[in-house]
Structures are given as structure tokens and as C-alpha cells.
Amino acid sequence: NAGVTQTPKFRVLKTGQSMTLLCAQDMNHEYMYWYRQDPGMGLRLIHYSVGEGTTAKGEVPDGYNVSRLKKQNFLLGLESAAPSQTSVYFCASGGSYEQYFGPGTRLTVT
Amino acid sequence: LAKTTQPISMDSYEGQEVNITCSHNNIATNDYITWYQQFPSQGPRFIIQGYKTKVTNEVASLFIPADRKSSTLSLPRVSLSDTAVYYCLVGDISPYNTDKLIFGTGTRLQVFP
Numbered sequence: 001n002a003g004v005t006q007t008p009k010f011r012v013l014k015t016g017q018s019m020t021l022l023c024a025q026d027m028n029h030e031y032m033y034w035y036r037q038d039p040g041m042g043l044r045l046i047h048y049s050v051g052e053g054t055t056a057k058g059e060v061p062d063g064y065n066v067s068r069l070k071k072q073n074f075l076l077g078l079e080s081a082a083p084s085q086t087s088v089y090f091c092a093s094g095g096s097y098e099q100y101f102g103p104g105t106r107l108t109v110t
Numbered sequence: 111l112a113k114t115t116q117p118i119s120m121d122s123y124e125g126q127e128v129n130i131t132c133s134h135n136n137i138a139t140n141d142y143i144t145w146y147q148q149f150p151s152q153g154p155r156f157i158i159q160g161y162k163t164k165v166t167n168e169v170a171s172l173f174i175p176a177d178r179k180s181s182t183l184s185l186p187r188v189s190l191s192d193t194a195v196y197y198c199l200v201g202d203i204s205p206y207n208t209d210k211l212i213f214g215t216g217t218r219l220q221v222f223p
Binding site: 004030031033035040041042043044045048050056058059090092096097098099100101102103104 | 142152203206208215
């Protein structure tokens with residue numbers, strides 16, 4: 001099992017560009033999450049999903065959109081990137097109790 | 111909202127036992143306590159979870175007093191590889207409850223040789 005994988009690992013965007021981050025899990029988990037982590041900070045929840053076809057807002061959802069068309073995939077989109085979105089993005093999946101995290105995507109917006 | 115408070119940092123030496131305490135004064139009846147570990151440039155990793163009393167696994171022990179207003183993660187005989195940030199999270203298991211997903215800034219543990 002690969003667990004939770006994230007694509008890409010690194011990306012540099014110019015302000016105003018768009019991109020999609022892909023998260024995939026092979027553990028048949030119902031719940032999936034997107035977090036961002038800024039230097040020296042804890043993780044902050046962006047959006048999450050409790051099942052295929054569902055999404056919900058987390059603590060910092062502005063500027064991001066998500067989709068969960070398939071149970072194993074959770075996509076995070078940035079429609080118009082801003083320098084404030086420079087961060088490390090982590091995806092996680094899990095059941096009711098624990099989460100399993102991916103390796104992260106390091107995004108820089110210039 | 112079950113807010114948690116942890117020390118910002120702790121230092122230890124190899125071979126010592128490390129205890130990291132988390133305060134959660136307004137923990138609710140249905141809330142569980144979960145600890146994660148994060149190494150630099152990696153996602154957090156689940157360590158242990160408990161509801162009351164004591165829980166032990168191959169990595170750590172979790173002590174929860176009867177009033178559940180705090181919890182203590184105990185790492186026996188730490189090694190250099192235990193240098194990481196440790197997060198305490200509190201929340202119930204319902205799908206739309208995001209309390210259990212609040213990581214805070216954690217406790218940075220530095221283990222010295």
C-alpha cells in the first residue's frame with residue numbers, strides 16, 4: 001500500500017496563476033483533509049470531505065476550492081494564486097479516530 | 111471548542127523519559143485525546159489516542175487523569191530520532207467535528223546525545 005500520496009512535491013507559481021494539487025489514498029478511508037502549514041506554525045485545516053461527493057470548509061478556506069469526485073482522490077485547487085498562499089500543503093485521510101498524512105507539497109507563489 | 115495548551119519546547123537527553131503535558135480544561139464528554147508526531151519536512155504521524163486512564167502502545171504511553179482536563183504523553187528512553195514536534199488534539203469522532211483537527215503549534219522536543 002502506498003498510503004497517502006500527493007502530486008506534485010514542489011511547485012512555483014506566479015501570482016494569478018492557477019493549479020490543482022492531487023491527493024490519493026489507497027486505504028479506503030471515508031474522510032480526507034487538506035491542511036496548510038506555514039513556517040514555525042501548526043497545521044491549519046483548509047477543507048475536508050466526509051465521503052465521496054461531499055466537501056466542507058475548514059478554518060482557512062478562502063482562496064481554495066476542493067472536489068471529491070472519487071473516494072480515493074481529493075483535489076485542492078487554487079484559482080488565482082497569491083503570495084500569501086506560499087506554504088506546505090498536507091493531505092490526510094482517515095476514519096473516525098486517526099489521520100494518515102501524505103508527504104506534502106511545497107508551494108511557492110512569487 | 112476544546113482548546114489545548116502545550117509547552118512550546120522541551121529538551122532532553124538520550125535515554126531519559128520525556129513527559130509532555132497538554133491542558134484541555136474545557137474537554138467535552140465525547141472528546142478523545144490524540145497525539146501526533148511531526149518530523150521536519152514530513153506530515154504528522156499518529157502516535158496514540160485515549161479517552162481516560164492510561165493507554166500504552168509500542169511507542170508511547172498516554173496518561174489521562176479522572177477529570178480529563180489534562181493529559182501526558184510519555185516517551186520512554188528517548189533517542190535522537192525522537193526529536194520532533196508533538197501535537198495534542200482533542201475532539202469527538204463525529205465526522206463534521208473539526209475540533210479534533212486543530213493542531214496548534216505543538217511542543218518542539220529536542221533530544222541531545
